[in-house]
Amino acid sequence: MSSLLHSLQNLKATGCLFCAYERHQARRYLEGIANDGINDPPLRIRLRNKGGFCGRHTEEFVEEARVLSSAILLEAMLSHRLERSRFGKRPIVVDCEACEIERKTRDNLAKSIRRSREDRAFLDYLFQSELCVGHLELVCHQLPEPSRYHFVDKHFQLLQNLAEVIRKHDYRFVSEGISEEETKSIERALQLLRDE
Numbered sequence: 001m002s003s004l005l006h007s008l009q010n011l012k013a014t015g016c017l018f019c020a021y022e023r024h025q026a027r028r029y030l031e032g033i034a035n036d037g038i039n040d041p042p043l044r045i046r047l048r049n050k051g052g053f054c055g056r057h058t059e060e061f062v063e064e065a066r067v068l069s070s071a072i073l074l075e076a077m078l079s080h081r082l083e084r085s086r087f088g089k090r091p092i093v094v095d096c097e098a099c100e101i102e103r104k105t106r107d108n109l110a111k112s113i114r115r116s117r118e119d120r121a122f123l124d125y126l127f128q129s130e131l132c133v134g135h136l137e138l139v140c141h142q143l144p145e146p147s148r149y150h151f152v153d154k155h156f157q158l159l160q161n162l163a164e165v166i167r168k169h170d171y172r173f174v175s176e177g178i179s180e181e182e183t184k185s186i187e188r189a190l191q192l193l194r195d196e
């Protein structure tokens, strides 16, 4: 477990720690493809048949890869899909391998959290880190009751602020004015709910 804690600490994540970790693992896979995988014809055919990568991971690939590797991959993806279009085939459902890496990473995270549910240092680190609601759910699903409450109650004030924004829109309380912190609660809730 300490190795996971160590990897997480080295991430320098902005936003949700686990979103960053999943993206980091997918990026390592894309780097591998960009560095040498692209010269492997069977792999190229496999990627082409899966419709390439999703839009987000195609962009990451192009950021990562040399121009030649990008051109090879994009040509394979695009020619395949244009060819299918020429024959009036059904729109392809992209089966993105980088997204698959993110899903597997998420499953492995869940297992690691379960194994470390009594590890104080690990839980403290998670508690101090930013987690989106999706990852908060993942964590809480693996934790015993006191720890779950601890993680959820962290957002109590945010819920209160949102409730105040709602209440103060009632004409009877409109004169109270909405504080800056209450106004910010919309953006803060959006950050937690955004699926990255």
Ligand SMILES: [Zn+2]
Pocket (backbone or CB within 6 Å): 016, 017, 018, 019, 020, 131, 132, 133, 134, 135, 196
């Ligand atoms: Zn997240």
Ligand SMILES: [Zn+2]
Pocket (backbone or CB within 6 Å): 053, 054, 055, 056, 057, 096, 097, 098, 099, 100
């Ligand atoms: Zn993807």
